[in-house]
Amino acid sequence: MKHNILITICARGGSKGIPGKNIKAVGGVPLIAYTAQTAIAFASLCGGKIILSTDSDEILKVGAEYGLPTDYVRPDFLADDTCGKPDAIRHALEFAERRDRCEYDIVVDLDVTSPIRTLDDIQACCSLLYDNPDVLTSFSVSPASRNPYFNMVEVKEDGYCKVVLGGIYKTRQSAPKVYDMNASVYAYRRAALLCDNPRAVTPHSKVYVMNHICFDLDEPADFDYLSYLVDTGKINLRS
Numbered sequence: 001m002k003h004n005i006l007i008t009i010c011a012r013g014g015s016k017g018i019p020g021k022n023i024k025a026v027g028g029v030p031l032i033a034y035t036a037q038t039a040i041a042f043a044s045l046c047g048g049k050i051i052l053s054t055d056s057d058e059i060l061k062v063g064a065e066y067g068l069p070t071d072y073v074r075p076d077f078l079a080d081d082t083c084g085k086p087d088a089i090r091h092a093l094e095f096a097e098r099r100d101r102c103e104y105d106i107v108v109d110l111d112v113t114s115p116i117r118t119l120d121d122i123q124a125c126c127s128l129l130y131d132n133p134d135v136l137t138s139f140s141v142s143p144a145s146r147n148p149y150f151n152m153v154e155v156k157e158d159g160y161c162k163v164v165l166g167g168i169y170k171t172r173q174s175a176p177k178v179y180d181m182n183a184s185v186y187a188y189r190r191a192a193l194l195c196d197n198p199r200a201v202t203p204h205s206k207v208y209v210m211n212h213i214c215f216d217l218d219e220p221a222d223f224d225y226l227s228y229l230v231d232t233g234k235i236n237l238r239s
Contacts, residue, residue, distance in 0.1 A: 003130065005048035006096050006104040007039045008089050009068065011112045012079045013056030018223050022054075022112045023062045026223075027230040027237065032059065034115040034237040036066040042108070042122050049100055053092040055079035071099065085109075086188075086198035093193055107188045113217040114184040115237050116226075121210060125187045128206045136192040136204040141179035142214050149175040179207060183216040 011022040011032055023030040039050050052068040054060060055078075060070045072095050078088045093107055106129055108122060121140060128138035146152050148164035150172050155161050169175040185208070186200055213235070217223050229235045 003046070003106050003126075004102060004104050005043075005046050005126070006093060006107045007043055007048050007050045008053055008092050008107055008109045009035055009039055009050065009063075009112060010053045010074075010085060010088055010092075010109065011056070011059050011063075012054055012074065012088075013059060014079065014081070018217060018220055021217060021223065022056075022059055024223065026227050030062050030066075031115065031217075032062060032068075032112050033066045035110050035112045036063065036068050037238065038115075038117060038119070038122075039110055040067055042119055045119065045123075046126075048108070049096065049104075051092050051096045053088055072096075084198075086193060086200060089188070090193040090198050093190070103190065105190050107190065107193060109186040109188070111183045111186075111216070114182055114214060116212070116214040116235060117184045117210075118212075121208070122185050124208045125185045128208060129187050129189060132206065134204055135206050136189050136202045137200055138187045138206045138208060139200055140182055140185040140210050140214065141207045142182045142210055144178045144180045147172060147175050147178050149178070179209065180215075182210065182214040184210070184214050 022032050043050050050069060051072055052063045052070065053072060053074045055074045055076060064070045072092060074088060078091055089107060089109055093104060097103055106126065108126065125138045125140060129135050149166060150169050152164045153161040154164050192198060192202060215222060217226060230237060
C-alpha cells in the first residue's frame with residue numbers, strides 16, 4: 001500500500017538555550033542544512049512532500065538556500081515557549097493539505113536539533129505504522145544512561161529523597177528497560193494530529209531504538225559535542 005507522506009521540519013526562531021541554533025554553523029554549513037538534505041532524500045524515496053514550519057524570516061531564507069519550500073509561515077501563537085510541537089505540526093499539516101489538495105495519512109517530523117539520523121532510521125519509524133494499523137505514533141529513542149526505577153531520585157516535600165519509580169530493583173539489569181526520546185524522528189498518523197490534544201506519546205505508540213549515537217541539542221555543550229564529532233569525522237551528517 002502506498003502512503004501519502006508529509007515531511008515537516010519545525011524550526012522556530014526563538015531559542016534560549018542556544019540562540020540561533022537552527023541555523024548555527026556545524027561543519028561549515030547551517031545546522032538546518034543536514035535535516036533539509038535528509039528530508040529531500042526521503043521525499044524522493046517515498047514520493048512525499050515537505051513543509052518548513054518557522055516564524056523566522058532568517059530561517060526561511062536559509063531553508064530556501066538548501067531546497068526547502070518557504071510558502072508557509074508559522075503563526076506567532078504557535079511559536080512561543082508554551083506551544084506544544086504537535087500543535088504546530090497539526091497547523092502545518094492543515095496548511096499542506098489545502099496547498100496540495102490532498103490528505104496525508106502519515107506525517108514524518110524531522111527535528112533540526114537532532115540531526116544524527118539515516119534514511120533507514122526514518123523508514124524504520126514509518127514501518128512501525130505501516131505494519132501495525134493500531135499504532136498512532138512512533139518515534140526514535142536511544143538507550144538511557146539513567147533509569148528512574150533504579151538510579152534516579154527525586155526530592156520529596158519533607159526534604160528527603162526517594163527513587164523516582166519505587167526503588168524495588170537492586171540491580172540495573174533487573175530494572176525495566178527505559179529509553180531516551182532523542183527527538184530525531186517522529187511519525188504520526190493523521191488521526192493522531194487532528195484531535196483535540198495531539199501528543200507524540202499516546203497509549204498506541206511504539207519506539208524505534210537507534211543502533212547509533214543520537215542526541216538532541218539542548219545546551220551549548222551539546223552543540224560543541226556535535227561540532228567536535230563532525231569536525232573530526234567521527235560522524236557524517238550528509239546523506
